[in-house]
Amino acid sequence: MRELPNESVGDIFRQLLDELDDVVIVRAAETGETLAVNDAVEDVFGYTAAEFRNLDIADYTAGPNSPDEARAQEAYETAREAGSATFLWRAERHNGEPFWAEVNVSRTVIDDTEYLVSIIRDITERKDREIELKRLASVVSHDLRNPLNAAKAQTTHLREQAGCTNEFVDRLEHLHDRMLNIVNDVLTAVTEEQQLTDPEPVELDAIIIDAWQMVDGDGTLELTDELGVIKADRHRLRRLFENLFENAIVHSDETVTVTISHIDGGITITDDGPGIPQEERTKVLEYGYTTAESGTGLGLNIVSTIADAHGWEIAVGESATGGAQFRLTGMSADCIDTTETTDTRSASDWIETVSDCAYEDE
DSSP states (O other), X not given: OOOOSSHHHHHHHXXXXXXXXXXXXXXXXXXXXXXXXXXXXXXXXXXXXXXXXXXXXXXXXXXXXXXXXXXHHHHHHHXXXXXXXXXXXXXXXXXXXXXXXXXXEXXXXXXXXXXXXXXXXXXXXXXXXXXXXXXXXXXXXXXXXXXXXXXXXXXXXXXXXXXXXXXXXXXXHHHHHHHHHHHHHHHHHHHSOOOOSOOEEEEHHHHHHHHHHTOOSSEEEEEOSXXXXXEEOHHHHHHHHHHHHHHHHHTOSSOEEEEEEEETTEEEEEESSSOOOGGGTTTXXXXXXXXXXXXXXXXXXXXXXXXXXXXXXXXXXXXXXXXXXXXXXXXXXXXXXXGGSSOOSOHHXXXXXXXXXXXXXX
């Protein structure tokens, strides 16, 4: 950046910075003094660049003695030590209006002088939507939980009082549990970050078959390898596979075959359906994105959220048959010895079961 071939390039670079919608601030790392700021500061904060350079962080942080000021200072220290830091910040415009900002701070050294470069983005609209979504999710989940709990109570009554102990009551009870889990997942997805608290040994083959049997629709599941055991949140992992299977079935006009294979550090989930157009592959994991008429746009976003919570990477591509392919990687560090699982069936037993597994509408 500092070895520009001529002044005209430097002028173009400065012009590009001034045309950005995000605020860019350069500070001296040792003193915290604001050395430079681009023109976007006037649109976002309401100060001219000259005015802003003379302000302290407290002057444009929302509220007196705000914890956001301490958070900003802490982030700057982190950036000096680690090279970069990102944080959310409640800032304040010149007219006193508070707003939400996302701040990325990075450290750079030029001619033995240390600088901190901050990029500040106004995310108020996004935060307002998140807050409204949390309110909606809370109301919806409450309204759904009550009738589901009542249905579960009736199922318990059938089992204990009427003596109904057949497989249909078992399945009904299992479906009620699944619906409650879905309600909880949706609420969690919009109200808090997914955090793993107690991962346990999980046999992938077993959890995949369990998830497949919960999916409604025509299809065939194939496992080409013994997938072994990883540490994961059992319920969330099952939900991840359920959503991937549902996505394959919903978007296929014909009976779909889903194939799961082992790759270095993870697995692939592929199908022989119509696939995902290349221009949509970066969008399908986003919240609210759907191409199905009855879709919620939550399914694949929840898949992505669950993968992130486990520290895995997920990539969307195309299968050899032109269908969709999802690559889950980053699992290698979680692999453990298969003898630690409590399930006594081997992976080969599961593969024999899967070879004939085709779940159809009842």
